[in-house]
Amino acid sequence: MRWIAVALLYLMAAPALAVTCEDVRFEGKRFTTCTVDAVSETLRLFHRDAQGEVLGSFRAINADLDDKQLLFAMNAGMYHEDRSPVGHYVENGVETMHVIPNAGPGNFGLLPNGVFCINDDSAQVYETRAFIDQAPACRDATQSGPMLVIDGALHPRFLPDSTSRFIRNGVGTNADGTQAVFAISNERVSFHEFGRLFRDYLQLPNALYFDGKVSRLHAPALGRSDVGFQLGPIVGVVR
Template sequence: MIRTLVMLCAVLWAAQASAVTCEKLTHEDKRYTVCEVDASTADLRLFLNDENGDVLGHFSSVNEALEPQGKRLAFAMNAGMYHDDRSPVGHYVEEGQEQMRVVPNAGPGNFGLLPNGVFCIREGRADVFETLAYIDQAPQCRFATQSGPMLVIDAELHPRFLPDSTSRYIRNGVGTSADGSRAVFAISDDYVTFHEFGRLFRDVLDTPNALFLDGNISRMYERASNRSDIGFSLGPIVGVVEDAP
């Protein structure tokens, strides 16, 4: 009986530990850090404000908010564009409560470079939807964040991306598998174009739909490697939550 319990605990620990795995890779001479999340088992959430309504803004603040619950971040990344007050530019849902409506129309900046999309976290899965498809299908998301542009749409690059573009930034984004079981987050360690970043998700990460989260301000947290990028306050943050020891 004791042996059985020990083995069960080991299996449960391994399942939690493997909920997110990060690695360095190089594609077309550009370096990236890629973190793959098992969306079927991971506690994947979005964070914006604390219980007092104040903007969290930093990975350290999210960890402080989780600490009383006996939880902590295993991984996190900035998760969408925001206004000066850190409120989301587009659609935002947290714990099933819509805080910002869907914005379907074109507009200035990368967000308005249609088609853009929505990253939706549901029970046992995560999906990137093109915005109009999201409106049409109306999935019941526990968490959702809208950003843009889409990087990959049904296995095709965004039609506005230029192979010879000279616009290069540190960029981050997320792609999902067709069955929703994999959410793959990537941040470039070199300055890259949209076309190069999109090809990473399409050709290497094997995600038929992928969404640009932001550029220039892109930051990442990974507990296993002691990485915690710092800078000014962020808006929405996406993270994998684990039990604290």
């Protein structure tokens, strides 16, 4: 029985997993979700290295981290051809792109869009105009769009019978900002289906779309690290 006692002591001493990734099904569609404890985990954005070069991939970030390691990562917002952020971007307190409040072409300009704001012990999704009004301090921030869920309601422009379907990814946060849940579809879904995942399955009050087509996930706990086109902003958790 001694080995049982030792095992119990080990489990009691081991830290709780604060990043949990799992494959899920919702309404017959396949998704992967990664839940991050924003209070205890080092959640941050990545764009350029110390020499100013765009990182662009999970492999490059891991190499840049040296003795550390990405526990989770995902592309985190739309970007131009030079891979610079389309909207508001702040990394480690340094703003490189201002907030864009006005409507425009493409998914980013399909208002309302939003801002994902990260601090040392919290993470929150804000609708952009609410973000401007409240002016919260953010250590890291990335603007994207459209919003998927706004105060418990789906984006008003989403159509239940839409035929526009892509691999999509995004993030939602709980009311007090202690938890961020990232999701990527593992098959083509509409905005309405993706928004319902956050609202009805994950039951999060606010959620933000990151991108489609180029959506990728790094989840080593699942043996997964997607490759493809070079990315712009990336969000990740560092061990």
